[in-house]
Amino acid sequence: MLDHRPTPPADVLIKGAHVLDPRTGLDERLDVRIAGGEIAEIGANLQAGDVEVLDGAGRHLFPGFVDPHVHLRVPGQEHKEDLETGTRSAAAGGFVAIVAQPNTTPTVDSAPILRSLREQARRDARIPVGFLASITRGLAGETMTEMAELRECGALGFTDDGKPVVNAGILRKALQYQKLVGGIIALHEEDPSLSGKGVMHEGVVSARLGLAGIPSISESTLIARDAAIARYEGGRIHIQHLSARESVEVIAAAKAQGVQITCEASPHHLTLTDEAVAEKLDTRLKMNPPLRTEDDRQALIQGLKDGTIDCIATDHAPHAREEKEVPFEQAPMGTTGLETAFAAVYTADILPLALIVEKLTAGAALVGLPTPEIAVGRAADLVLIDLGAEWEVGATGYESKSENCCFGGRRLRGKVVTTIAAGGIVYRERNLAAV
Amino acid sequence: MRHLLSINDLDRAGIERILDRAKTFTEVSEREIKKVPALRGRRVLNLFYESSTRTRSSFELAAKSLSADVINFAASGSAVDKGESLKDTVQTLSAYRPDLIVIRTPHVGAAELVANWTTAGVVNAGDGKHEHPTQALLDVYTLRERLGTLEGKNIWIVGDITHSRVARSCILAFQMMGAKVTVAGPPTLIPRGMEAMCEVEYSLDRLPEADVVYALRMQNERMTDSFVPSLREYATQYQIDGRRLSARQVLMHPGPVNRGVELSAEVIDSPQAVIGQQVEAGVVVRMAVLYELLTGRNAPKPSLSTAVPA
Numbered sequence: 001m002l003d004h005r006p007t008p009p010a011d012v013l014i015k016g017a018h019v020l021d022p023r024t025g026l027d028e029r030l031d032v033r034i035a036g037g038e039i040a041e042i043g044a045n046l047q048a049g050d051v052e053v054l055d056g057a058g059r060h061l062f063p064g065f066v067d068p069h070v071h072l073r074v075p076g077q078e079h080k081e082d083l084e085t086g087t088r089s090a091a092a093g094g095f096v097a098i099v100a101q102p103n104t105t106p107t108v109d110s111a112p113i114l115r116s117l118r119e120q121a122r123r124d125a126r127i128p129v130g131f132l133a134s135i136t137r138g139l140a141g142e143t144m145t146e147m148a149e150l151r152e153c154g155a156l157g158f159t160d161d162g163k164p165v166v167n168a169g170i171l172r173k174a175l176q177y178q179k180l181v182g183g184i185i186a187l188h189e190e191d192p193s194l195s196g197k198g199v200m201h202e203g204v205v206s207a208r209l210g211l212a213g214i215p216s217i218s219e220s221t222l223i224a225r226d227a228a229i230a231r232y233e234g235g236r237i238h239i240q241h242l243s244a245r246e247s248v249e250v251i252a253a254a255k256a257q258g259v260q261i262t263c264e265a266s267p268h269h270l271t272l273t274d275e276a277v278a279e280k281l282d283t284r285l286k287m288n289p290p291l292r293t294e295d296d297r298q299a300l301i302q303g304l305k306d307g308t309i310d311c312i313a314t315d316h317a318p319h320a321r322e323e324k325e326v327p328f329e330q331a332p333m334g335t336t337g338l339e340t341a342f343a344a345v346y347t348a349d350i351l352p353l354a355l356i357v358e359k360l361t362a363g364a365a366l367v368g369l370p371t372p373e374i375a376v377g378r379a380a381d382l383v384l385i386d387l388g389a390e391w392e393v394g395a396t397g398y399e400s401k402s403e404n405c406c407f408g409g410r411r412l413r414g415k416v417v418t419t420i421a422a423g424g425i426v427y428r429e430r431n432l433a434a435v
Numbered sequence: 436m437r438h439l440l441s442i443n444d445l446d447r448a449g450i451e452r453i454l455d456r457a458k459t460f461t462e463v464s465e466r467e468i469k470k471v472p473a474l475r476g477r478r479v480l481n482l483f484y485e486s487s488t489r490t491r492s493s494f495e496l497a498a499k500s501l502s503a504d505v506i507n508f509a510a511s512g513s514a515v516d517k518g519e520s521l522k523d524t525v526q527t528l529s530a531y532r533p534d535l536i537v538i539r540t541p542h543v544g545a546a547e548l549v550a551n552w553t554t555a556g557v558v559n560a561g562d563g564k565h566e567h568p569t570q571a572l573l574d575v576y577t578l579r580e581r582l583g584t585l586e587g588k589n590i591w592i593v594g595d596i597t598h599s600r601v602a603r604s605c606i607l608a609f610q611m612m613g614a615k616v617t618v619a620g621p622p623t624l625i626p627r628g629m630e631a632m633c634e635v636e637y638s639l640d641r642l643p644e645a646d647v648v649y650a651l652r653m654q655n656e657r658m659t660d661s662f663v664p665s666l667r668e669y670a671t672q673y674q675i676d677g678r679r680l681s682a683r684q685v686l687m688h689p690g691p692v693n694r695g696v697e698l699s700a701e702v703i704d705s706p707q708a709v710i711g712q713q714v715e716a717g718v719v720v721r722m723a724v725l726y727e728l729l730t731g732r733n734a735p736k737p738s739l740s741t742a743v744p745a
Contacts, residue, residue: 202626203627203628204628204631205628206628207626207627207628207629207631208603208628208631209543209544209565210563210564210565210566210599210600211543211564213626213627213628215627281544281548322520325520326520327521327542327544327545327548327562328543328544329563330542
């Protein structure tokens with residue numbers, strides 16, 4: 001159900017890297033041989049023979065990351081991103097599979113659109129891409145899409161991301177239909193009557209700046225409603241981009257009741273707060289849900305540690321420069337995040353390294369994809385990272401077509417050296433001579 | 436100081452310096468020839484994206500009284516209507532080499548953005564619901580004239596705090612000058628988080644403690660967004676009238692007043708009211724702001740010097 005442009009199968013020896021895979025339990029310095037795109041051998045002092053050697057000394061080798069939530073803007077908004085630049089951006093961030101959201105122009109709400117999108121991905125995508133279709137036609141929130149046909153065409157699941165499913169009756173029907181068609185139903189949770197015209201978190205900072213706020217309860221109340229509907233219908237829902245403490249509490253309670261509910265948090269919500277907006281009204285810091293308070297941030301971190309939050313997802317949302325170069329209230333919501341996901345979370349020093357790797361790969365299972373593992377016989381889905389390397393975000397540009405990264409200008413630690421996705425080398429760090 | 440974007444660009448000494456200078460400018464308005472050559476040859480560009488009577492005209496009058504040349508640019512009827520972005524408009528108008536741009540927009544932070552896009556100095560004449568620093572300065576000026584000092588004074592700002600840039604600048608300025616500020620109004624019109632800036636009250640029961648009562652304009656459109664049920668109910672709860680205002684209190688309002696809504700007619704015309712003095716102070720205070728920005732130590736260089744190679 002994933003598509004990409006075929007890459008030649010790699011034959012390489014990754015020598016002397018610290019191999020860390022929380023699922024297989026590997027956590028030591030080893031050599032990994034890749035032959036024909038598959039992990040052929042893991043051990044000490046493997047001989048290279050005549051294949052290329054990737055120097056792993058002082059570096060870490062992880063299973064490649066999987067992002068269940070990105071916006072690739074195809075079709076219709078190719079001035080922001082396209083399948084090639086979006087997947088290049090993902091590869092540069094160590095991702096080996098990503099899942100694109102359907103809020104495009106037109107919406108991915110019918111089989112012909114999905115088919116043509118998948119065909120385009122087989123031409124343009126550097127790494128495997130999966131697609132979600134919309135829950136309602138045109139994201140209008142009124143009528144269900146042809147979910148069965150969309151699933152047959154390869155939709156991993158459904159979401160109206162960017163918008164909530166306001167009509168509880170429609171969501172209920174979609175969850176009933178899920179019993180027939182399967183697939184994840186991913187939800188952007190926000191009550192529009194509470195969000196109003198809000199452009200940032202409602203609190204001390206928005207009061208001071210005179211900006212309309214989006215209250216935390218806008219998110220948590222709708223999650224509570226939808227958890228109740230999912231429980232009633234025995235459906236399975238995934239909550240996108242959690243931002244508020246109240247939401248973490250609602251999900252913990254729902255999980256305790258046995259509701260089939262999973263959720264994600266984004267690197268920006270884990271590392272930044274609304275105070276950053278106060279420093280400078282930087283439109284790169286405008287996203288939905290908004291950056292919230294330190295207390296919310298701590299709740300998200302705790303939620304990842306105790307398992308309430310299942311995975312980290314970027315919500316990579318590219319926007320063109322001219323769209324973001326306007327006053328804060330007029331700017332579109334969204335930040336790019338694929339190239340900075342690992343480094344942002346690692347630099348913030350909020351989670352143990354193994355847990356970061358686990359949460360950056362856990363998104364795969366949630367959308368029904370195999371989780372990358374470093375094990376003999378598996379396809380090579382790997383990322384080699386130099387944890388000591390420090391870099392300034394955006395200093396040498398971005399692989400993404402857009403530059404609206406909320407971490408732009410910040411110094412981060414941890415740089416992707418090489419990414420191998422579906423057995424092929426899809427990213428190598430550019431070795432530009434130091435000026 | 437190159438720009439005046441927020442009251443936070445100033446400190447108490449800076450405010451006092453500007454207001455002391457404003458005081459010396461009152462003499463200019465009393466002359467037969469109401470003009471001094473202080474800013475002769477300087478260009479001031481008024482860039483207004485929102486309608487405004489007193490702010491725009493007082494900036495224009497202030498600039499002209501100091502002999503600066505003034506260009507007024509109103510957004511409607513211009514290239515803005517044809518979809519020109521703020522950035523392109525500012526860069527285009529910057530080609531006219533203004534020394535100072537006075538900007539009002541409906542968007543928070545727009546003045547700061549403009550400051551990044553031009554070599555001219557920038558005065559924020561209102562950016563959305565964020566700040567309106569020259570209004571706060573003229574209010575401090577008016578209060579200094581009436582009370583001598585703001586130190587230790589109790590100032591109540593009453594009304595729609597959520598949508599008021601005047602309130603936000605005034606809170607900062609009044610506190611900087613040593614006053615204690617309380618905002619009072621309907622809970623639906625005081626944003627959550629305001630308590631971090633100043634005292635918050637939902638009723639006027641303790642209004643007698645105030646030395647100064649600063650009423651804000653209650654806008655009609657707040658009814659349609661159902662922030663309050665009706666103007667009538669608002670007036671019952673929050674209107675400053677002869678019953679609520681005592682003889683020892685000073686009454687202020689940024690204008691334009693909705694008579695019979697936030698203020699009763701009797702208090703508008705009472706000796707406690709300094710509403711007319713506020714308008715009058717607008718010109719001299721803005722003269723002092725222009726003077727500060729265009730002749731101060733970090734003022735933008737006159738355009739000529741940038742045009743001539745060193």
